[in-house]
Amino acid sequence: MIHFNNITKTYPGATKPSVDNLTMSVPEGETCVVIGPSGCGKTTTMKMVNRLIEPTEGEIYVTGRNILKQDPVELRRNIGYVIQQIGLFPHFTIRDNIAVVPKMLGWKKSRIDRRVDELLEIVGLEPTHFRNSYPRKLSGGQRQRVGVARALAADPPVMLMDEPFGAIDPITRDRLQNEFLRLQKPMKKTIMFVTHDIDEAIKMGTLVCILQVGGVLQQLDTPSNILSSPANSFVADFVGSDRGLKKLTLVRVNEVMKTDFPVGRHDESTNEILRRMKESDLDSLFITDEIGKLAGYVTLEAIQGQPQKKMSQMLQGIIATTEAEATMKDAFSQMLSYGIRYLPVVDERSKLVGMVTSDDAQRLVEQTNKVLMST
Amino acid sequence: MTDFLQDLVDFFIAFKDGILYYFPGTGQPERVLEFLWGHLLITFVTMFFAIVISVPLGILITRVRSLYEPIIKLAAMLYTVPSLAMFGILIPFVGIGFTPTVIALTLYSLLAIIRNTAVGINGVDRAIIESARGMGMKNSQILLQVELPLALPVILAGIRIAIISTISLATLGSYFGADSLGNLIFEGISAGGTRNDKIAAGAIGATLLAIIFDYLISRIERSLPGIAQK
Ligand SMILES: Nc1ncnc2c1ncn2[C@@H]1O[C@H](COP(=O)(O)OP(=O)(O)OP(=O)(O)O)[C@@H](O)[C@H]1O
Ligand SMILES: [Mg+2]
Numbered sequence: 001m002i003h004f005n006n007i008t009k010t011y012p013g014a015t016k017p018s019v020d021n022l023t024m025s026v027p028e029g030e031t032c033v034v035i036g037p038s039g040c041g042k043t044t045t046m047k048m049v050n051r052l053i054e055p056t057e058g059e060i061y062v063t064g065r066n067i068l069k070q071d072p073v074e075l076r077r078n079i080g081y082v083i084q085q086i087g088l089f090p091h092f093t094i095r096d097n098i099a100v101v102p103k104m105l106g107w108k109k110s111r112i113d114r115r116v117d118e119l120l121e122i123v124g125l126e127p128t129h130f131r132n133s134y135p136r137k138l139s140g141g142q143r144q145r146v147g148v149a150r151a152l153a154a155d156p157p158v159m160l161m162d163e164p165f166g167a168i169d170p171i172t173r174d175r176l177q178n179e180f181l182r183l184q185k186p187m188k189k190t191i192m193f194v195t196h197d198i199d200e201a202i203k204m205g206t207l208v209c210i211l212q213v214g215g216v217l218q219q220l221d222t223p224s225n226i227l228s229s230p231a232n233s234f235v236a237d238f239v240g241s242d243r244g245l246k247k248l249t250l251v252r253v254n255e256v257m258k259t260d261f262p263v264g265r266h267d268e269s270t271n272e273i274l275r276r277m278k279e280s281d282l283d284s285l286f287i288t289d290e291i292g293k294l295a296g297y298v299t300l301e302a303i304q305g306q307p308q309k310k311m312s313q314m315l316q317g318i319i320a321t322t323e324a325e326a327t328m329k330d331a332f333s334q335m336l337s338y339g340i341r342y343l344p345v346v347d348e349r350s351k352l353v354g355m356v357t358s359d360d361a362q363r364l365v366e367q368t369n370k371v372l373m374s375t
Numbered sequence: 376m377t378d379f380l381q382d383l384v385d386f387f388i389a390f391k392d393g394i395l396y397y398f399p400g401t402g403q404p405e406r407v408l409e410f411l412w413g414h415l416l417i418t419f420v421t422m423f424f425a426i427v428i429s430v431p432l433g434i435l436i437t438r439v440r441s442l443y444e445p446i447i448k449l450a451a452m453l454y455t456v457p458s459l460a461m462f463g464i465l466i467p468f469v470g471i472g473f474t475p476t477v478i479a480l481t482l483y484s485l486l487a488i489i490r491n492t493a494v495g496i497n498g499v500d501r502a503i504i505e506s507a508r509g510m511g512m513k514n515s516q517i518l519l520q521v522e523l524p525l526a527l528p529v530i531l532a533g534i535r536i537a538i539i540s541t542i543s544l545a546t547l548g549s550y551f552g553a554d555s556l557g558n559l560i561f562e563g564i565s566a567g568g569t570r571n572d573k574i575a576a577g578a579i580g581a582t583l584l585a586i587i588f589d590y591l592i593s594r595i596e597r598s599l600p601g602i603a604q605k
Contacts, residue, residue, distance in 0.1 A: 050509055076511035087506030091524050091600050101510050134600070150510075160509075 001028040001190040002049060002158065007058035009044050009215070017056070018044045019215030026207065028157075029188040032220075033205035035195055036238070041215030042194040046160050049192060050079045062158060077101055080151030080159040080189070084166040086143050088135040094120070094146055095131045101154045119149040124179060124348065141172035148180065152187075159191045166195070177203060178325040179348075198239060202227065202249040203327050210235050224250055244365055248329035251364055253322055257345050257354035263288055266295050266311050270303055273311065286344055286352060287315055294318060294344055294352040321346045324353060332361035389572040407576075413554035414584065417545040420477050422538055425484035430530065432485075433492025434518065443493065450486040458483075458544060462551050476548035476555075483544060484537035491533025495526025528596055535592045542585040546577065556580045 002025065009019040019041045026032040034042045047053040048060060051072040060067050067075055088097050098119055099112045107115070117127040123145040135143055144164060151159060165173040177200065184191070195201050201208050202223040210218040210226070212234055219231040227243050227250070230236040240246065262280045264273045264287045277285050277300055284299045296315035303314050320338045322331045322345055335343050335358045345354035436443040456464075458479065465475040499522050507517045523530075546557030559577030563570045 052505065052509060073511045073513055076509060079509075081506065081509035083502060083506060083509070085500075085502030087500070087502040087504075089503060089507070089521060089525075093600075100507075100512070104511060104516075147506075 001030075001063060002026040002032075002192060003061040004045075004048075005059045005061070007045075007048065007055050007060060009041070009048065009053065010056045016214060019048070019055075022058075022215060022217055024209060024217060024220050026190055026192060028190050030206045031184065031189075031191040031193055031204060032207040032209055033193045033195055033201040034209045034211065035198060035201045036211035036218075037213055038196065040211045040213045042196075042211060043162055045211070045215065046162055046192055046194050049158075049160055050076045050081060077104060077154065078156050078158065080156045082144075082147050082151045082159070082161040082164045084163040086147040088143055088146060088150070090135050093132050093134060094125075094138075097135065097146060098150045098153050100150065105154055115153060116149075119152060122152075122183060123149045125149075140168050141176060144168060144176060145179075148183075157190060159189045161191065161193045163194055163196070165200070166197075173200075174326065174330055175323070178323045180204070181325045199246065199249055199327075199329065202246060203329075210238060245329065248332055248361065248364055249327045251328040252324070253326045253328060253331050253345055253356055254324035254354070256328060256360050256364070257324070257356045259354045261355055263352065264298065264311075265290065266315065268311065270307050270309060270311060270314070273298065274300075274303055274307075284342070286342075286355070287311065288352050292351045294321065294346055294350055318344060321350075322356070323347070328356070328361055328364055331356050332358070335361065386571075386575055389575045407559075407580075410554055410556050410558050410577075411580065411584075413558075414542070414545050414556045414581065417473070417476055417480065417548055417553060417555055418538065418541050418584075418588075420473075421480040421484060421541050421545075422534070424477065424481045425488055425537055425541075426534065428481070429485050429488035429533075430492050433489045433530075434496065434523075436489070437493050437496045447486075447490060447493075450489050453482045454486040456482075458547055462547070466551070471552040473548075473553045475551055476545070476553040480541045480544055480548075484541055487533040487536040487540075488530070489533075491529050491536075492526065495529030495533075496522050498529065499525045524599075527599060531592055531596050535589060538588050538592070539585045542581055542588065546581055556584075 004022050004024050007019055007022045008017050010017040022045065034045060036042055044053055048055050049062065049067070051067060055068075062075070062079070089100075092100075095113075095116045098116045102112045102115060116131065120127040120130055125142060125145055130138070130142075130146075135146070138146065147164070151161075165176050168176065181204065193204055195204070205223055207220060208223050208226045209220045212218050218238075219226060219235050221231075224247075226235065227239060227247055230239055262276050262282065262285060264276065264285045266287050266289050273285060273287075277283070282300070284297050286297050287295050289295045296317055298311070298314050298316065302316070303309075306314065320334045320340065320343060322334060322343050324345055324347065331343055335341065335356075341358045343356050344352055345356065347353050432446060436446050461479045461482065462475055465478055469475050469478065503521060503525070504517060507521050512520070545553075545555045546560055548555050549557030549561050556577045559573045559580070563573030563575075563577065566573070
């Protein structure tokens, strides 16, 4: 889908190339994460795909066509482009920002309006609330959601993303990563994604491409292979000595979470809840409301001998939750930093859908360490 | 201090007398309106040419960097020519009256607008331009839909400076045969101190015009979408 053929880029006046004789392919539907130390040529590599930078030598093919023989303007309208600085137009409403490419493609107003609302829904922004606002009213995370919606507007087959979540706080970044994975699953776009965060690379990529300074390709492989069999010492160093822990990044919460476990409802009687906890030998229990939204939890200690008190009075607040698309590494690090043993898994409507425990994480680390030791 | 206050009071009495002299029932109202109209005409025609010349030049020097220095230097040089000398130079070529006045005032307005146009465009966030280009906008679309609208507050600030200096300098046009509120001032001066009310009426009239235009442009600036809405 995206194919680099002996690509070299030497900037005018530079003595050494920034990308050196790069040959690689990103097959259709794959997310190739390009990673490497600062200045190794990641951005240069990516910008050659939409011709914001022209290669010195070599050819690039996108969907089978040599892009150097294509009109750059037309090429770019078929490639979604997301950058770290987002670059929304401050004088355009959110609707008009998303509508830029569809407008240039000559879509009818009614079709654009429908598409804008659909995209806002997809990226989790309430259309009636956001459609007519200006970017300055949005938080950084919300702006990047709009940035992603804008890139998706005309449904391009190829997306280029240069550190899209790099300037966003860690918690929001996790959430945006999870959302993007959820989006990408049915969309099956061919994506080139630049990052300098190895955890992000392993989480987001179906392929990881590691570059050395000077734009020299070191390894292009699946995240799992990069972790278990680094091609050389540079890759091994880059991936880090905590490869066992990193392997947790390969495991999604939904692959290990428990889905059938006792839960209480906030309108049940204390005695009933107490009976259920004793039955299953639990010292705490998650409580949901009538539509399944996570409301809090109760501990055995707190409710024992308090049959007259209402559930709502004894309910304790949830301090951390995770999502089905999150990695076990995210989940584990949350459990460690909050000092909790059970982490509830919620969906985008905060409904309780599962639970992971610190024992699950520990077991996974031990397993992957054994695998790594034996290889 | 009391001297100053006394002067101020005298000045306003003179101004009131000047206005009363020229306005309905007291003198020659049609002449004041004529001068006011002449003043506005000089201002509008000057600003029209100044904008039509300066904005494209300002854009050009952001595109062709090597032209930046020479064009800004030339405009700055023109700006420093004393106004009497400027008229003196122009009269042999275009005669006296409206034309040399408009040409001179246009030349004085170039610097503020060219420079602010270039500064405004260069000040647009690179990431915004890059995302525009990355989405497949053509250079002309980027200029018209992104760079100029985002540079507009800075360009308007330049226009504001130019319009105020034009209104003030337009009074000089009267000296060279272009009717403006300056006529009142020159008539006052030639009366040798007996008609200070005319000087006051001309000067305050021009100042009021400048204040009104300044206010109108600031209103436009504040109504720009996305930028002004905090
Ligand atoms: N426009 C340019 N002109 C000259 N040299 C450039 C230009 N852009 C990048 N370079 C050089 O090319 C090399 C690769 O730059 P590039 O921006 O592609 O790196 P990167 O991997 O994206 O780095 P980072 O992680 O810091 O974003 C660097 O040495 C940089 O200095
Ligand atoms: Mg970069």
